[in-house]
Amino acid sequence: MEITQNCSLQNLHSFGSNEKANYFASIDSIETIEKGIQWANGKNIPYLILGSGTNVLFTKPFEGLVLKMEIMGIKKIKETASEVFLEVGAGENWHHFVIYCIQKSWGGLENLSFIPGTVGAAPIQNIGAYGVEVKDSIESVTAYDTQVGQIIILENRKCAFAYRTSLFKMEQRRYIIISVQFILQKQPIFRTEYGAIKEVLHQKNNKQHSLEAISNAVIQIRSEKFPDIKKIGNAGSFFKNPTITKELYEALIVKYPKMIAYPITDDTYKIAATWLMEACGWKGVQKENVGCYEKQTLVIVHYNNGPGIEIYNFSEEIIQSVLTKFNILLEREVMIY
Ligand SMILES: Cc1cc2nc3c(=O)[nH]c(=O)nc-3n(C[C@H](O)[C@H](O)[C@H](O)COP(=O)(O)OP(=O)(O)OC[C@H]3O[C@@H](n4cnc5c(N)ncnc54)[C@H](O)[C@@H]3O)c2cc1C
Known part of the structure; x- marks a missing residue:
């Protein structure tokens, strides 16, 4: 080494x-x-x-x-009439792996096309997009447990997967993910109910759904919505969508009837972080080298390769403004070092 x-x-x-x-x-x-x-x-x-x-x-x-x-490799472990089990090295490129599965006609990951990053990082924040989370296709995760100095295999139910989090994010320094075991479907169920996907498939007059058509629709939507990381510095959505109590939701919706929210449980609601930021006047705001991306306020962009602390300070201003106006604490999705 x-x-x-x-x-x-x-x-x-x-x-x-x-x-x-x-x-x-x-x-x-x-x-x-x-x-x-x-x-x-x-x-x-x-x-x-x-x-x-x-x-x-x-x-x-x-x-x-x-x-x-940089641990690489895609290996088929077993196959049944309906499913394929794969073991994938943590260093593999996520999008390349998704395309590999689509080319083999194995379903489950197509809605997660074009998310940048590695396979090993996908379980960490349980990556999700367009109505799908990676946890739904993970059988187990193989990790090096630094606390005991051993390799362990954690079955899906032991990974504490939830919205943009997992055991690996909660106990950040403990586990080093080596490989991820996926279960993919040989007779895939197409998940096209998400508004933007439906719209693109409709525009293309795509009546016969396929994994490839869904993946292409997702790539098109994402290319229009997110800035290209090769051209503008960013890390995708900067904040998580916060969950609030029913009590706070009921108080806010009276005052802000256009607030974007949906129920999670009987007692909690998820609020669109973008809506909160825009209600605080952050749409299109730029301060020196940092700003909110004009097409997607939730994406903080970084121009001119200035120091990272500028981005952090900008995000802190956003957090404070949302807290003051709505009494809601935004949590960063991005990992800070
Ligand atoms: C334009 C853009 C769009 C995005 N869209 C989405 C989206 O739609 N949905 C979504 O969920 N995310 C999205 N993201 C966020 C990001 O792509 C994912 O979180 C991705 O999984 C990060 O992978 P990475 O390899 O770059 O991880 P890194 O950024 O390198 O690491 C992220 C964290 O994981 C840890 N880590 C990484 N690999 C390992 C490992 N093998 N073992 C242990 N710890 C590890 C790191 O220490 C760090 O804490 C987007 C980002 C960008 C830039």
């Missing part, structure tokens, strides 16, 4: 801010993971696992060892 000193993180994360890490190495096997951890522990410095860096924000230099996940 080769360890580089004083490494720029600029090309290793999608916000593209110019922070540095004291040390950097790639990990492409269980042995290199163990070596990396031992090395960092020996020096008494922290370590951080990085996939494609599309859900992280560095606000200062990382005074430790960044380990870039």
Whole structure:
């Protein structure tokens, strides 16, 4: 394992801010993971696992060892009349894997097309889009448990998957995901009920649904909605949609009848973070190098590769304004370092 000193993180994360890490190495096997951890522990410095860096924000230099996940491989474990079981290395590119499944006519992940990142990071925040979450296609996750120094297999029900979170996000430094085991459908159920997908399929006069047609519709929608990470620094949606009590919802809806919300349980409602931000006047706002993307307020964009702390401070202003106006605390979806 080769360890580089004083490494720029600029090309290793999608916000593209110019922070540095004291040390950097790639990990492409269980042995290199163990070596990396031992090395960092020996020096008494922290370590951080990085996939494609599309859900992280560095606000200062990382005074430790960044380990870039590069364990590769897609392996069929078993097959039944209706399902296929695959084991996929954590370093595989997520979108390439989704396209691989579509080409084989295996369904389940097509609505999650074009989400940037690695396979290993997908369970961390239980990636989701267009009515689908990755947890629905995960059988188990294989991880290195740094607390006990062993490889463990966690079945789906033990991963504590929920909206944009999981056991791996809650106990962030404990688990290093090595591979993910997926169950895919040989007779897929097409999930086209999401408004924008329906609309694109209708525009294309696509009456006969297919995995490919759904994936193409998702790619089209996402290309129009999200800025290209190769051109403008961003990490997709910056905040989660907050959940509030029925009591607060009932008080707010009287005052703001246009508020976008939907019930989650008998006692809780989810509110669109975009609506809250726009009601506080954040639509299209830009301050120096940072702003809300004009086509999607929830996406914070970063121009000119300035320092990451600017993005953090901008997001803090948004949080404070929403808290003051609505008494709702926005939570960042992006991981802060
Ligand atoms: C334009 C754009 C659109 C997006 N759209 C969506 C969307 O629709 N839905 C959605 O859910 N997300 C979305 N995201 C967020 C992001 O793509 C996902 O969270 C993705 O899974 C991150 O993958 P990554 O490899 O880049 O993770 P990174 O950003 O590298 O890491 C994210 C976190 O996971 C940890 N981590 C990464 N890999 C491992 C591993 N193998 N083991 C242990 N910890 C690890 C890191 O330490 C970090 O804390 C979007 C991002 C962008 C830029």
